[in-house]
Amino acid sequence: MATKDSASKANATKQRSGSRSGAAPGALDAIKLLTADHRDVKGLFQEYQRLVDHDAEDDEKQPIAEQICAMLSVHAQLEEEIFYPAAKEAIKDPDLVDEATVEHASAKDLIAQLRESNPIDELYDAKVKVLGEYIDHHVKEEEGELFPQARRAGMDLAALGERLDRRRMELLQELGVIDEVSEEEEA
Numbered sequence: 001m002a003t004k005d006s007a008s009k010a011n012a013t014k015q016r017s018g019s020r021s022g023a024a025p026g027a028l029d030a031i032k033l034l035t036a037d038h039r040d041v042k043g044l045f046q047e048y049q050r051l052v053d054h055d056a057e058d059d060e061k062q063p064i065a066e067q068i069c070a071m072l073s074v075h076a077q078l079e080e081e082i083f084y085p086a087a088k089e090a091i092k093d094p095d096l097v098d099e100a101t102v103e104h105a106s107a108k109d110l111i112a113q114l115r116e117s118n119p120i121d122e123l124y125d126a127k128v129k130v131l132g133e134y135i136d137h138h139v140k141e142e143e144g145e146l147f148p149q150a151r152r153a154g155m156d157l158a159a160l161g162e163r164l165d166r167r168r169m170e171l172l173q174e175l176g177v178i179d180e181v182s183e184e185e186e187a
């Protein structure tokens with residue numbers, strides 16, 4: 001099992017930093033980019049649950065929880081800084097954006113609680129699980145209502161996608177999740 005777990009962990013990390021080289025300039029669609037994040041984070045929640053089910057050690061679980069928190073924080077910030085303001089201007093039901101922002105606040109509260117504790121905390125696993133349920137619900141609303149409305153509204157999703165991708169790289173560097181963008185210069 002350990003092999004499978006570490007393989008999927010490596011995969012999640014690769015996916016997270018892969019968008020930089022994965023798409024040619026102009027090929028990024030904001031909705032596809034955000035939806036891919038949703039899939040990645042769902043995979044991390046599933047991986048965490050597998051570790052819980054196998055009574056994994058705390059030091060195996062904590063890095064996954066930390067990845068979940070980092071990934072969700074960056075994703076929420078990207079949406080709030082770039083995607084939500086653009087969608088609010090364009091879509092038929094701008095209230096959807098306000099609701100999504102309120103849902104982010106609940107998720108951020110749990111993320112903050114997780115960051116202040118560790119798996120020794122009796123409630124740590126429960127907090128990760130409830131966070132996963134919040135995010136599932138939130139993702140259903142984004143993918144089921146907000147994103148379809150944004151697509152119908154004719155937003156410039158390619159330009160937004162590029163802005164999201166650029167900003168994500170900055171945020172990941174600030175967090176120390178990825179190194180400075182030097183690979184291409186060195187290659």
Ligand SMILES: [Fe+2]
Nearest residue numbers: 034075079142
């Ligand atoms: Fe999202």
Ligand SMILES: [Fe+2]
Nearest residue numbers: 079100138142
């Ligand atoms: Fe969101």
